[in-house]
Amino acid sequence: MMDESFWSDADFVRDKLPPSLASYMISKAFTERAALEFGEQHGLEVVTVIPSFVVGPFICPKFPGSVHSVLALILGEKRRYSGLLNTSMVHVDDVARAHIFLLECPDAEGRYNCSSYTISLQKMADILSANHPEFTIPSAESLAGIEGHKYPGLSSNKLLETGFKFNHGVEEMFGDAINCCKEKGYL
Numbered sequence: 001m002m003d004e005s006f007w008s009d010a011d012f013v014r015d016k017l018p019p020s021l022a023s024y025m026i027s028k029a030f031t032e033r034a035a036l037e038f039g040e041q042h043g044l045e046v047v048t049v050i051p052s053f054v055v056g057p058f059i060c061p062k063f064p065g066s067v068h069s070v071l072a073l074i075l076g077e078k079r080r081y082s083g084l085l086n087t088s089m090v091h092v093d094d095v096a097r098a099h100i101f102l103l104e105c106p107d108a109e110g111r112y113n114c115s116s117y118t119i120s121l122q123k124m125a126d127i128l129s130a131n132h133p134e135f136t137i138p139s140a141e142s143l144a145g146i147e148g149h150k151y152p153g154l155s156s157n158k159l160l161e162t163g164f165k166f167n168h169g170v171e172e173m174f175g176d177a178i179n180c181c182k183e184k185g186y187l
Contacts, residue, residue: 001152001153001154002153002154003113004113007029008026008028008029010026013026014026016149032111036110047102047103047109048110050113051090051115052088052114052115053066053069053087053088053090054090054091054095055067055089055090055173055174056177056180057092057177058180063181063186069083069084070089070124070177071174071187073121073124073128073138074128081146082149083148085149086120086153087118087119087120087121088115088153089116090114090116090117091168091172091173092176093167095114098112098114098164101163102159102164105163107162108162112158113154114159115154115156116166116170118153119170122141122143122144127170127174128174132175
């Protein structure tokens with residue numbers, strides 16, 4: 001599990017990930033570090049929230065990358081399976097609530113991971129199969145041989161120690177994302 005002391009290693013990310021994903025991850029880390037340093041240099045209290053894969057309903061006009069990725073089993077996008085071996089996720093509403101909570105928390109400082117679940121690809125298949133029988137989901141057994149990067153989980157202990165509580169479970173994350181995708185014509 002990674003806590004807030006871990007930062008993305010730009011060289012590692014550049015070497016291991018496709019350029020579009022690498023540039024996204026690196027730019028987020030550099031921007032966050034710059035914001036924290038600026039706050040420190042100018043006496044400003046800066047708090048950052050680092051969400052994992054944000055899942056649930058969405059209002060943006062495009063299919064969000066995080067939702068698209070975690071629904072790969074439903075969409076049949078086998079090329080994405082190797083990136084989902086160990087996926088940290090959080091419901092979009094919990095991310096919004098965490099931002100508000102930390103804004104109102106007088107003792108908040110620095111970085112806060114925001115991730116309520118870390119789930120394996122096989123567990124994801126089991127949950128989706130059990131809760132959404134209208135889709136053909138590969139069995140957990142058939143996914144056992146998938147190889148790829150198994151990313152570490154993201155620990156939200158610092159956030160939880162402030163008194164924050166996550167409201168949404170993983171089944172609700174998937175259900176809300178799927179319903180929204182159906183409404184918008186993606187499924």
